[in-house]
Amino acid sequence: MDFIIRAAKPEDCKDVFRMTMELAVYDKMPDQVKISHKELEKDGFSANPLFQCFVAEVPEECRSKEGYTKVGYALYFYTYSSWKGQSVYLDDLYVMPEFRGKGIGNALLSKVATVVKEQQCVHLRLTVLDWNTPSQDFYFSKGARDLTTSVGWHLLTFDGEALDKLAKEAPKN
Amino acid sequence: MDFIIRAAKPEDCKDVFRMTMELAVYDKMPDQVKISHKELEKDGFSANPLFQCFVAEVPEECRSKEGYTKVGYALYFYTYSSWKGQSVYLDDLYVMPEFRGKGIGNALLSKVATVVKEQQCVHLRLTVLDWNTPSQDFYFSKGARDLTTSVGWHLLTFDGEALDKLAKEAPKN
16 A cells, blocks of 8 residues: 655644544543644644654545545654663554554654664653553564563653642752 | 752763662663763753753762762653643652662652643653562652553563664655
């Protein structure tokens, strides 16, 4: 199938948001989506963008059942490690179900990897859910290592009341 | 014990790097440190800093056995979630062993939490090693949730040859 991978533009944000919702449903967490395409536009396309994004686009004649030509995306941002310097984190990699198995996910992931190399970053990181074996199989087939099972890294979060309480305890100086 | 928490300056990078090494030794991964204080200076104090940092400083009369007055640090950066918008990731939180149990780690963590709230971010995330129960106990006592054990998020990485190979597969368009 013909497709292109290109940097996202502000006008792609409605499609990216639509697919973000599809991904959240796939991840069984649709209630976790708290922002809209307007925030994506503002956050990704200001003077200091908070993320970068590639979209996968197919020609009109290959559009989806519902008429979409933007059928996948990869959303990433720069991170930092005091041990290794700048790096890249892949927040989302998504391809609509009817377009899977055609190399689009692979092309999106590889495009992000070229950014990692061009920016002389040492690694590309991401998180995946333990029950999501199709995604795990895909990433492992491309050479990913699981730092949770192999090294023991666990992801922790402070949010809600715990975060509020923590902030209130801060020294004033 | 008297101490202050303040934003790091370029001239603190030698001390931050020293403590980064101490932390890597504690984490049993000293070989993972690939950058020096010069990179920290460049990366953290340019026009578009790649990270932010707080240092904990004690008065001269309380200095460490080796004569250090900068005895802890918290290094963090901004991240993004397509579901929740901007957020903060705490890369390192460290207090020198002889200064632990005096509220310095708590003050550093709380200072970062104030940034999270001021910037209207929804969460503060970090990773911790599964064998590092002292750090886990500290974070859990402050209300952190383990997203690996509770939700199933695993951290994956592409680096070295796998990353090189991935980048070479990218479509040229």
